[in-house]
Amino acid sequence: EQWLKVVIGACEQSGRNVLPKLNPPTLFSDWVTMSTNQLRLTLHPRAEQAFRHISMPPAGVRLLIGPEGGFTDQEIYQTEQNGFQTVQLGPRVLRTETAAVASIAALQAIHGDL
Incomplete structure (x- = not known):
């Protein structure tokens, strides 16, 4: 409620x-394996690709943002095995709650809707 x-x-x-x-x-392992037409992205501070280089598909984005301290190597491997691409916001590592707001704002500013 x-x-x-x-x-x-x-x-x-x-x-x-x-x-x-x-x-x-939902359990992490269940969520990353769910069927979707959305682009699958994992926010990761060491990713080579930034949001601005992502093409927004009509179905939208499924964005995964990790806990404080980040994802384990096994979790990143599991996301990659399920079609997720790693992306980064920039050179700074943000707190989880800040990263969520910043990511959505960046996606909306870059791809419309803001």
Whole structure:
């Protein structure tokens, strides 16, 4: 209920009239293997490719942002085996909550919608 209140408040503040789907928590291994037509991206500070070099597909993006301390090598390997590409925001490593907001803002600014 609390997360739904947060989503509703954010939509009201930003003028969105459609609520995004709020999914229940999912295990990492299950989430990375889910079927999707979206471009699969993993935010990684040592990635060679930046958001500005990504072509936005019509289906959108499935963006994975790691926990404080980053992903383990095994987790990165698992994402790559499931079609995820690593991308970076820039030379700085951001906190998880900051990285999420910055990533969405960057994607919207680069590819429209902002």
